[in-house]
Amino acid sequence: MNETLVVIFRGIVAFTTLLIFTRILGKQQISQLTYFDYILGITIGSTASSLTTDLSIRPWAHWVGLFIWFLAAIILQVITLKSRKVSKYFDGEPTIVIMNGKIMEDAMRNMRYRITDLLEQLRIKGVFSPSQVEFAILETNGKLSVLKKSQYQNLTPKDMNLDTKYKGLPVELIYDGIILEQNLAQVGLDEEWLKSQLKNLLNIEDPSEVNLALLDTQGKLYVDKYDEEVEIPVNVSDYPGAN
Amino acid sequence: MKLMRNITGYMVPVIILIIFAVLMLSISYLKQPLAKSDDMMQYVKLIKSDIKAKKWNQADENFKRLKEAWKKVRSRIQFAASNGEIEDLSNNLARLEGAIEAKDKLSSLIELSETKNHWKSLGK
Known part of the structure; x- marks a missing residue:
């Protein structure tokens, strides 16, 4: 029995399974987890780790355990979504x-x-x-x-009866040197417009020089290039080594 | 386009999970002989009859073949079996080897019976 090969195989199975399960389980951030979600995460993670390295038990047994916890979590999610009472019972109330x-x-x-x-x-x-x-x-x-x-409470523009402009989400137009055509089409613009803007406003010949380009709701373009010369006014490090 | 995205979004993970499940449940099939040379139960039977007839040299020959067959089967089932299952059967064969060498009929038959039992419980 080649333990290394077996652990590699089990590692791939555990990693992929965990990835799929957590992806299905949802988008909750760690900081938004209830206490039960937290324990659930630990248990599923620990079962996946046993699946990888505990060779004394068949991988199937671990995998079924992982699957059952995942299934229970999904069922609980569906029930708490449908019933407010059950949701309060399980998650508690503020x-x-x-x-x-x-x-x-x-x-x-x-x-x-x-x-x-x-x-x-x-x-x-x-x-x-x-x-x-x-x-x-x-x-x-x-x-x-x-x-x-x-x-x-903090003073807001509303308290002062001040008019403010609409501020929505900026749209990514270039990410990692690649033009995001889908986003460009969404805001009713095209590649030609973007290239001309880059050339005329910032003297950028090729979009691949751009790390990130955003278009805000005011129509203002934010561009971050890869090779930017930034002067560092203050060195916050207090020792000569790497930081 | 949307259908394609649904297929890759849902079908691919489901297929991956099914493949994993099949691989992990495959011991019962993988332990079966693919050729005559890895038919473990056939050798167990042969060794048993050799020992009963006190043909120790022949039993030794067949034991070597059984050991080779186990090596092949073991490499196939190692991903789905537990460490213990594999080690139990390997230990049986080690003890059987000694019993045949010592021409000990009683111990040989005990080990053969246990080998058979362990082989049967693989994948159960």
Whole structure:
């Protein structure tokens, strides 16, 4: 038995399976995971790692285990999507921990959530005293949402009755030296226009010199070239080695 | 275009997963002889009758063939089998070799029986 070959084979199986399963499971970011999603991820990952290196058990057994966890997660996702009640039962509900500057001790005790944790999460949000808080809600993913009292909120253009221009998403026109024709067509422009813009505005002959080109909703082109000469005003490193 | 994207988006991963499952479940087929030279159960039978007839030289010859056959089968099933299954059968053959060398009928028959049992349980 050639262990190296077997581990290589199992590694490929585990890697590909994990890739497919996680891709199907969804786009949730690590920071948005609920506690259960987090445990789920660890278990699926650990099963995949056993599938690769634990040669004392047939790969099929590990693979079935991986598949069952994936299936259970998918079923749970579908059920929680369909039923709000089940969703609340599994994921829990957001809990109010500060109301009108007052800390809700009972709710915090029920969740075994410490005052120090609360103060820390408030500080991360830029709030250094609970008295500034109208509402603080602990979300199911463990993050704190804070609504400051109106007198402590940032001033916005709306408060000043100022008119603002529409700001949408910029569109990528060149990525890694390659023109994205689909995106160009989406904004009703063509390659000729882009090339002429590059040449006239920035004296760029070939789009392959461009690392990234974006077009914002104001029609302004942002271009980042590969070989740019940038003067570094301050060297932040304090030792001569690599950083 | 959309259909093509659906095919590559869904069908390719599904096909990959099916291929993996088939590969991992293939022991029962892969352990079967592809030629006469890797028919392990045939050699087990031959060795058994040799030992019963006390033809020790012939039993030794057939044992060498059995060992060669196991080498071939082992290389085929190693990806889907567990380490333990393969080692159990290899250890049986090692003990069988010693028993035949010592012309020990009792031990030889015990090992042969266990070899047969281990071979049968491969892929079960």
